[in-house]
Amino acid sequence: MSYAKGGWLMGAQSDQAKGKLKEAAGTLTGNQDLESEGKADRRAGEAKEKVADVKGKVDEAADTVAKKAGMMIDKVKHALHRK
Numbered sequence: 001m002s003y004a005k006g007g008w009l010m011g012a013q014s015d016q017a018k019g020k021l022k023e024a025a026g027t028l029t030g031n032q033d034l035e036s037e038g039k040a041d042r043r044a045g046e047a048k049e050k051v052a053d054v055k056g057k058v059d060e061a062a063d064t065v066a067k068k069a070g071m072m073i074d075k076v077k078h079a080l081h082r083k
Contacts, residue, residue, distance in 0.1 A: 009052045015045030 019042025026035025 009049060012045045012048035012052060015048060016042050017045075019043070019045060 019038045019040070022038030022041060023035050024038070026032065026038055
């Protein structure tokens with residue numbers, strides 16, 4: 001996991017925790033605005049977490065493509081040096 005992804009994930013998890021607390025506090029006190037704000041924070045955290053997961057998968061795919069391209073380039077160079 002890269003630092004950037006880790007940073008996103010930590011932010012996502014803290015948003016979710018903050019949202020759950022606000023939501024619970026709003027429910028306990030009957031404050032619908034606080035409860036709604038908590039739901040919004042929680043959902044924003046969930047969205048950030050999904051973005052971090054997708055970013056990680058894209059990074060892995062890019063690494064795989066780069067490795068395979070490097071292998072193909074090496075094969076072509078090797079084949080050209082044989083002639």
